Amino acid sequence: MDKPYAFQITYPRGKMETGGSLRVVRLRESEDRVDVILAHEKYLRCEHRPPNC
Numbered sequence: 001m002d003k004p005y006a007f008q009i010t011y012p013r014g015k016m017e018t019g020g021s022l023r024v025v026r027l028r029e030s031e032d033r034v035d036v037i038l039a040h041e042k043y044l045r046c047e048h049r050p051p052n053c
Contacts (some may be wrong), residue, residue, distance in 0.1 A: 007033040015046040 010025070011018060020041035028035040 003029075003032065003034050005036060007036040007038060010037060010039045013045050017040065017044045017046050019044065 009022065018040035023041055024036060025039045026035075026037035028037075034052040
């Protein structure tokens with residue numbers, strides 16, 4: 001595409017733990033850049049309260 005790009009990884013709210021591969025959930029292209037929004041494939045409710053919960 002020969003344009004600069006930016007990406008953002010989304011995370012669920014609350015006591016959830018993410019896992020699995022990332023997938024593209026939104027792709028926005030403008031004249032001067034491309035924005036890519038990524039999300040994890042799997043979500044698990046935290047039971048043992050890991051550091052990211």
